Amino acid sequence: MARASTRSQKAPAASQSQPRASQSQRAHRGRNEESDDDGEGGAGDYEADGDAGEMAVDEGETEIKRKANDLVRLALFTEHKRTPLRREEISKKVLGPSTRAFNRVFDRAQDILQKTFGMELAELPTRAGLDADTNTVEDELNEARKATGMKKKAAATGSKTYILRSVLHPAIIEYAALTDEQILEEEAADVPSDDDNDDDDYTPQYYGSIISWSSADQLSSIGVLYTILALILVNGRVISDSELRAHLKRLGLPPNGLLPLSQSSTHKTITLEAYLATLIRQGYIDRQQVGDNKAGGKGAKRGRVPTHADDDSGATYEWRWGTRAGSEIGEKAVAKFVAEFMVGDAAGDEDDEEEGGSRRGRERREGAEEKLVRMMKGIERAAGGQLAEIK
Amino acid sequence: MVSSDDVQRLFLQAILSRGILSGKLAQTLWEKCVQAVKAAEPDISVPYSQTKDAWDAFVVKVNKSIDNLDLEFRHLHDETTGREMYALVNRKGDEIAQMATDYTPAEIAYFKAIIELIMLAPRESFSVSSFAALREVSAIKPKTNMSKTQAENVLGSFVAKGWLLRSKRGRYSLATRALLELGPYLKSTYPDEIVECTICMEIMTHGVACHTNNCKVRMHFHCFTTYRRRHKACPTCRADWPESANEKPLVPVGEAAVKDGEDAKHSGREKSAEDSDEEDEAPMDESQGTQPRTQRSQRTRKTKVNVDESMDMDDDDEEEPVKKEKKSSQPSRRSSRK
Numbered sequence: 001m002a003r004a005s006t007r008s009q010k011a012p013a014a015s016q017s018q019p020r021a022s023q024s025q026r027a028h029r030g031r032n033e034e035s036d037d038d039g040e041g042g043a044g045d046y047e048a049d050g051d052a053g054e055m056a057v058d059e060g061e062t063e064i065k066r067k068a069n070d071l072v073r074l075a076l077f078t079e080h081k082r083t084p085l086r087r088e089e090i091s092k093k094v095l096g097p098s099t100r101a102f103n104r105v106f107d108r109a110q111d112i113l114q115k116t117f118g119m120e121l122a123e124l125p126t127r128a129g130l131d132a133d134t135n136t137v138e139d140e141l142n143e144a145r146k147a148t149g150m151k152k153k154a155a156a157t158g159s160k161t162y163i164l165r166s167v168l169h170p171a172i173i174e175y176a177a178l179t180d181e182q183i184l185e186e187e188a189a190d191v192p193s194d195d196d197n198d199d200d201d202y203t204p205q206y207y208g209s210i211i212s213w214s215s216a217d218q219l220s221s222i223g224v225l226y227t228i229l230a231l232i233l234v235n236g237r238v239i240s241d242s243e244l245r246a247h248l249k250r251l252g253l254p255p256n257g258l259l260p261l262s263q264s265s266t267h268k269t270i271t272l273e274a275y276l277a278t279l280i281r282q283g284y285i286d287r288q289q290v291g292d293n294k295a296g297g298k299g300a301k302r303g304r305v306p307t308h309a310d311d312d313s314g315a316t317y318e319w320r321w322g323t324r325a326g327s328e329i330g331e332k333a334v335a336k337f338v339a340e341f342m343v344g345d346a347a348g349d350e351d352d353e354e355e356g357g358s359r360r361g362r363e364r365r366e367g368a369e370e371k372l373v374r375m376m377k378g379i380e381r382a383a384g385g386q387l388a389e390i391k
Numbered sequence: 392m393v394s395s396d397d398v399q400r401l402f403l404q405a406i407l408s409r410g411i412l413s414g415k416l417a418q419t420l421w422e423k424c425v426q427a428v429k430a431a432e433p434d435i436s437v438p439y440s441q442t443k444d445a446w447d448a449f450v451v452k453v454n455k456s457i458d459n460l461d462l463e464f465r466h467l468h469d470e471t472t473g474r475e476m477y478a479l480v481n482r483k484g485d486e487i488a489q490m491a492t493d494y495t496p497a498e499i500a501y502f503k504a505i506i507e508l509i510m511l512a513p514r515e516s517f518s519v520s521s522f523a524a525l526r527e528v529s530a531i532k533p534k535t536n537m538s539k540t541q542a543e544n545v546l547g548s549f550v551a552k553g554w555l556l557r558s559k560r561g562r563y564s565l566a567t568r569a570l571l572e573l574g575p576y577l578k579s580t581y582p583d584e585i586v587e588c589t590i591c592m593e594i595m596t597h598g599v600a601c602h603t604n605n606c607k608v609r610m611h612f613h614c615f616t617t618y619r620r621r622h623k624a625c626p627t628c629r630a631d632w633p634e635s636a637n638e639k640p641l642v643p644v645g646e647a648a649v650k651d652g653e654d655a656k657h658s659g660r661e662k663s664a665e666d667s668d669e670e671d672e673a674p675m676d677e678s679q680g681t682q683p684r685t686q687r688s689q690r691t692r693k694t695k696v697n698v699d700e701s702m703d704m705d706d707d708d709e710e711e712p713v714k715k716e717k718k719s720s721q722p723s724r725r726s727s728r729k
């Protein structure tokens with residue numbers, strides 16, 4: 001299943017760690033751990049404070065610890081809603097007046113997150129930084145797309161916005177998304193045998209994976225998100241509002257369409273408009289007015305625009321990936337999702353045609369792999385430049 | 392780098408992705424987490440055994456790692472099935488925790504109001520009809536424009552997430568997750584209404600009560616079953632008990648407490664159980680629903696005042712005989728508790 005394989009990268013309250021990005025962080029963290037461990041220890045340690053002579057230092061230390069724990073809680077709870085955690089929020093809710101302690105508290109919280117949950121707070125790149133990145137690989141394309149008036153920007157700076165993602169080994173994350181018979185069995189037994197809910201045709205879905213992404217997320221609408229991300233990507237990383245809507249309509253999702261939500265939501269459905277607005281807020285996708293403020297410094301205004309289709313004022317809009325999509329899912333993963341979907345379908349057709357021998361089967365498998373590679377290359381071309389790993 | 396500690400980390404991620412889960416599923420997940428880590432790094436040695444002791448030790452270890460975060464991987468027996476259920480519980484109701492929910496302030500207010508109806512339900516029935524629950528929408532403060540249809544969805548969400556139970560008869564009661572996470576809240580907010588199981592000392596909203604007047608013995612069904620195996624009489628008043636918790640003269644606690652009263656009242660009616668349920672619940676809801684809210688602000692454990700107030704309220708709608716019965720049942724319930 002194509003979607004599953006892409007989706008599998010995503011942990012419940014977090015998302016996939018991507019080798020390149022997390023490796024350096026891990027190394028960095030490794031250093032931290034060592035110094036921490038002979039110091040006052042990490043998450044699970046009970047501190048023996050007060051036995052040292054320097055009370056003032058200890059108090060500061062206790063305070064840092066308490067705030068770090070608060071920050072971990074804040075990060076966990078914020079991720080629950082899939083909204084990025086902003087630094088101001090951390091300052092307001094955790095640090096209080098002593099905002100100067102941010103780095104110490106933040107580092108300590110990272111340490112706790114990593115040791116206890118196998119997660120990290122990852123800073124999202126700024127939009128400007130993203131554009132600059134894209135532009136360097138996209139130079140030729142830009143020639144052709146002069147109209148959009150993109151300009152190179154200075155190197156990326158921190159957005160001071162964070163998401164939580166898993167730093168467990170990719171092999172573990174992958175394993176955690178597999179269906180396991182025993183888990184499936186116990187999950188089935190867990191579903192309240194509500195013999196009574198006769199008026200509910202709804203049956204909760206479970207897939208027997210260690211991490212239950214079906215209960216942690218709204219899967220059907222996430223399918224739509226991945227489709228939108230794929231459409232934007234293969235359209236050259238940007239798609240006009242009218243084009244996107246035309247595509248969605250062809251896929252059976254008209255502008256006034258409704259997306260189903262699972263029973264655990266307080267609404268049965270969500271309109272496409274409302275869903276797009278949510279995605280913008282969560283940072284998965286980003287909408288801009290064409291020719292508005294391409295290179296300007298008004299990045300902060302982005303995403304705040306109402307999502308109504310090209311409005312009466314005659315303004316036209318276009319969609320891009322949001323920073324969260326790049327840091328949580330990554331272009332490679334979405335391209336793989338597309339490629340597997342396209343190739344997988346084709347292979348299925350062949351199967352129907354004839355029953356090949358084992359040699360034939362192997363050839364076909366190899367053929368499929370080759371097709372997959374070719375498909376990825378094609379997607380890369382369509383995207384207009386090298387596919388980015390997770391940022 | 393894969394490490395044996397990743398078992399615990401992956402396990403916590405697995406728990407975070409679920410609301411509440413059975414002990415059996417939790418233990419299976421632990422085993423699978425071990426396998427996942429071994430799959431990633433075959434040479435790693437991970438302590439694991441299927442014994443109860445090993446599991447308990449693992450839970451202790453997990454809890455130790457999240458203790459500083461005011462989180463706890465807590466368990467409780469499901470009141471209706473007796474199954475052991477686990478959930479990651481937040482022990483601190485601070486500003487940060489308020490973000491942990493997808494619910495809007497109005498929906499949370501609604502949830503509180505439903506809990507109130509459940510906790511203040513007469514005759515220890517600890518349940519509320521869907522009709523009364525939906526009616527309550529109009530009483531949410533601050534005012535919301537939540538429609539009844541929307542309220543139904545919200546209730547469905549509470550049920551799906553394991554906060555509330557919806558019974559065959561369409562009555563809502565507290566589910567295990569609510570009891571697990573809201574135990575302290577319930578105890579401090581409804582000190583006079585709360586009932587504890589004589590055996591396990593946990594909060595009880597489904598179970599059975601000793602039939603002797605003023606005898607305070609209450610037991611969960613599963614606790615009763617265990618107890619009854621070796622004892623034939625009430626542990627306090629020594630009254631003889633029947634073999635099954637559902638047998639008379641034992642008094643049901645929870646939804647079943649409503650059925651009895653109703654059967655007596657509506658014996659002659661040709662309405663469906665559901666209809667009559669709604670009918671008689673509605674007027675009662677008026678007194679039940681408005682009284683606690685007005686009193687909540689100045690609530691200082693003065694049950695006496697409450698009783699007066701509730702009786703005043705009841706006087707307002709005296710026409711229907713049904714209400715009179717309700718009225719008389721209420722003070723008697725309260726007095727029996729003292």
